[in-house]
Structure formats: structure tokens, C-alpha cells
Amino acid sequence: MSPSTSPSGSSSASLLSLRDVHVRFNTAAGVVRAVSGVSLDLAVGETLGLVGESGCGKSTLGKAIMKLVPAAAGEIRVEGIDIAPLGRAELTDMRRKVQMIFQDPYGSLNPRSTVGRSVAQPMVLAGWKPDAIAARLETLLGWVGLPSEAKQRFPHEFSGGQRQRIGIARALALGPKLIICDEPVSALDVSVRAQVINLLEDLKTEFGVSYLFISHDLSVVEHIADRVAVMYLGTLVEVGGRDQIWRTPQHPYTKALLAAAPIANPKIARMRQRTVLQGELPSPLNPPAGCPFHSRCPIAQDRCRSERPELRPVSNGAQAACHFV
């Protein structure tokens, strides 16, 4: 979908550009390095999937882009503007361009506000006139497939899938260019999940909105994303086109993730040989020295324990951070 197919995002069409972003949390137990040194570009009209297991920092990265958590170092640019120094007023402007939807739509809606009020809130904050808000509200509910009378009702009257539609309507209110979707379908049933995925794709076709699609579900990301970034313990281990990542994964962690993902086809599932990755994600409080993956990596060598690999172009045209691919 991206206008130019250059694999390393050229800055011209870059909607979002991250350079060496770090996010740290000070806790009683020490400093948690949730995101350490992520560089990434997202082009206009592109869907970028961000995959990884819990604790890998993918949601934190999403929040850092929204400036909901502060980045400790590095640069986050939205349409070329660095968001770090922005004040309150300028931030409002930035958030008009970048919106977010969350995994638990119930937790992200005020239970005591009507749906109409929740969806209208961004427009109220942006200083729209009441009649403009009312008209827009109708349009938004129509787009996400909710009846007009939904606006007088409360979140608890809706099912999970409908609540996610409400969240999407609210995110669309100000005509954003980028929507950060943080596990938007993980809490939904299979049939409803497909409805929401199709809705997101329709909205993209219609409005050219870009998505940063954060998910642990590889089959969903494979379906929706143009490009995929794989994250492990706060760093990117592989970034590439959807097919590059799925057909010819290079990084051992990407390979392990794909091997672990269940495939809804018993014949294929039986045929493939699975190398089950041993161990679990190390604590980001105390990440291993060198390559963050070396403690679980099947091909780790001495060099991996001391020297941290950088993302670099590899044979399949993608980029991977591994000394041995």
C-alpha cells in the first residue's frame, strides 16, 4: 500500500519516524528498560504490524508515540515534527493526527458517559460547534456500523465488538492520519474479530488512514499488515515486508515465533516441524548483555553474549538484528 516501495522508509512520505527511542521506568526494583533504541518509519497509508510477546515493550512504544509516557531518549517525529518539546496546545494538535484504540474497549470508555458523549469528546476538546459535533456523530456511528440511537445508550449495554466499534468511532472523530491499534481484537470472539478487522480495513481504504497495529497474534498481523516489525525485550529484531517476514524470516526469534504460532489447518500443522523455543522472556529489569535474545537463541555464540547486534539489511531484503544471518 505504501506509495514508494523503498524498504527503508524514505523520509519524504514518512508519517511517523522513530529514531533510537528509549523508554525507561523507575521502579522500586530498579530501572525497567521497556524500550531501548527503536528506530522505525511508517509511511502514509501503510499498516505496520508490531508483534512480540508480553513485556517486549510494544504497547509502551505505542504509548510513547502518543506521548502518554515520556521517551527517555531518542526522537519521535509525526509528519516531521518532533513531539518531545511540544507544549499542551501543540500536543492537542498532534493528537488530532494520531489516535489510539485499546484492547479492552470497556476499560477505555467512561461507563457513566453515554456513547454519544464519549465519541463527541475529542471534538468538544478541539472546540467544535455543537451542531457540527452532532452531524459528525451521526456520520461516525454510521461508518462503524452502529445505529444512530446508540448515542443515548451506555457502554455496558453493548457487546465487546460493539464497544470496540465505539472506540474506533471516537478515534476517527477528528480525521486522524495514524491510528495506533493496541491489541484491538484480542479480547473479541472469532466471528466478531473478523468483523472488526474488516471494518479497520474498510476505513483504511476509504480514508487512507495508517495503522500501527500492535498485536501478539501473528495470524491477525499477517492478514492486516503491509510491513511487520518484530520486537523482543525492548528492541526490534527484524523489520520487513509482510511476505519477507512470513515466507523467509531471518532472525532466529522471528523463526521461533512463527513456528510457535498455531496454524488453523491440521495438515499444515502436522507437516511443519516445530522447534519449540525454550525458556521465557528475561526480565527487562535485568536484560542480558549483548544480544537480548542470546539466552534463548538456538544459534547463540560467544560474540552474542558481549556484542549487541544492530538492525542491518539481510538477504531477504528485510532488516534483522543478528550477527549470524
Add this chain to the structure above:
Amino acid sequence: MSHARIAPDRGPPGPLLKAGLEARGPKIAAPLEVRDLRTTLFTRRGEMKAVDGLSLTVGAGETVALVGESGCGKSLSALSIMRLLPDPPARIVGGEVRLNGRDIVALSEDDMLDVRGKEIGMIFQDPMSSLNPVATVEKQIVEVLTAHADLSRSAARARALELLELVGMPDAARRLDAYPHQLSGGMCQRVVIAMAIACSPSVLIADEPTTALDVTVQAQVLALLKKLQADAGMAMIFITHDLGVVAETADRVVVMYAGRKVEEATVDDLFEAPLHPYTVGLIGATPTPGAERAERLADIPGMVPPLNALPQGCAFAPRCKRVMERCLGERPALRETAPGRLVACFAVEGG
């Protein structure tokens, strides 16, 4: 306790019946046979048939997946089989659950205490909440062991360590003294599995055992369950909403919708040629990596109806692409289209 083993109602018929059936050929008495199980929720808003006539047989060493979306009754079926229903509001109102030949629906709660953990074990979705947060791992496993067998403290501890090693707990000896909060989700699930298999039950029910786990840990736990099952020849019911997990683990699949079984088939048949429109929809709605990229996922319009407002005819009719006049007024019965292949749908019958 151990004397339950020679309880009069179980002793004589079990082995005899089993031997008799074995003699008749390949059809060995299955460890678990559920017949026409009915569980109703008695609530202020009326009676809801949460499980409506479920029949199910699971053979030794066999895995049957129970598939469906939330509210389809799959978890309540499992809790009914375990006799762990919250009563009120839920009560078994009919049917049989034959565990190793004995109907356990009529057993008293005292008798069930002997059955649970020993003959039938269960693993739940959230490992953290199925463990006692203020007891060590050792204490929790030992509790299961000593409830069903006369073991000395030291023997029980040794067996607990053995079990932890069996379920692949890293650094098992040290983990015996750990509390659940000191373990990761995957490790907690291993402890729960160790407890479930501690007394070598013949039937294991796994209710979404990997849903709360990360994908690499999920693969570890699935591999572990498969291995344990193969080694012990356990009959396993695997409850999940994830068709990927079904394809990886199941021998046979039972698809449930609104409290009823709508289709049953071997895993290959189900994925290759699903019959019920709901099954077709579920498979179409699940993205398959590696397949040619479909433009859109096949979604099923609408959502699962609430149990107290089920439509009159087929419960799936309002969402069904092949709905006919007949479906609206009449409920299709399960029909066997081929041996072991069941479906409840008028459209399939007609075509």
C-alpha cells in the same frame, strides 16, 4: 481417600464391563461418556439452557476439542462434567456423565471429592487465579497427593518434585518453595498441570489452558500436554476458541453454538469440509498464515444471542447465510451424515 477405590458402587461393574466391551472389538469403553447432558441456569430473568443435550465420548489417549465462542456453553459443559457448577444458579437437570463406566451426576459432593483430582483433572485458563497465592508450590501439589493417597510427607515432597520435573519446570527443586507470584504465567500453568496429573487421572479437561499465555510459551505448554497425554493415555477434552490450537491438538472436534452441539467431526474432516454454516463461518473468519491473502475475512454478521432470548428455530438462523423458511420455526436435530460425522442443519440435509 484411598478407600474410595473399593467403593461398592464402582468395583464390580467397571472392569467387567470394560472387559466385555473390549472383547467385542475395537470399541473399548471410553473413559468419558457424556449422554444428553442438560445444565440450566435458574436466574431472575428466567431459565436459560446453558448446556442443552450434549453428548460426547472421549476415548483413552484421544483429544476432543470443544470449540465455540463465548457464551456457547463450552466452559459450563466442562464444569458440569466436573460437577463444579455454581449452584445456584446452575444445575444439571438431565443426562449422564459416565466416568470410567460410572455415572457421576448422582454422586454426593463427598464422593465427588474423591473423584476430582483422582479420576478426572482440570486445568483452567488463568493459572494465577487457580493457585493459592499464599501457599507454596510444594504445599499445593502435596495437598492433591495426600488427599487421594496415603503418602508420608517426605514421599509426597519427592513425588511433587518428580511432577514438577515431569512438567518441565526449570530449576524444579528450587521452585518447590516458591509462591505463585514469584513464577511467570507459563510456570504457574506448569504447576497447575502438575497438580491436575498428580494422581494420574484417566480424563483431563483443559479449559483454554493457553489463552493467557504468550505464543512461545503456548507452544511449550501444548507440546507438554500432548506428551503427558500420550505417555499416560489420558482422555482429554480441550476447550478453546482458537481454531489454530484446535488444528494443532485435537483428534476430533465438537463445535458448540448456544448450548448445543452443532457439528462433530475428525479434525481433518472439519477443516477440509466443514458442514454447518457456523463452522464454515468460524474457519473463514480465522486468518491462516501462509495462505494467499484474502481481501476480506469471511465474517459472521451479528453476534451470539443471549441464552434467555434464543430464537425459536435454529439458534444460528438469524446469522446464517443459508437460512431457509424451515430454520425459523423448527430446530434441526443432530444427524449422522457419515460414521462419527454429525451435523444439525436443515440446509446440509437438503443439499
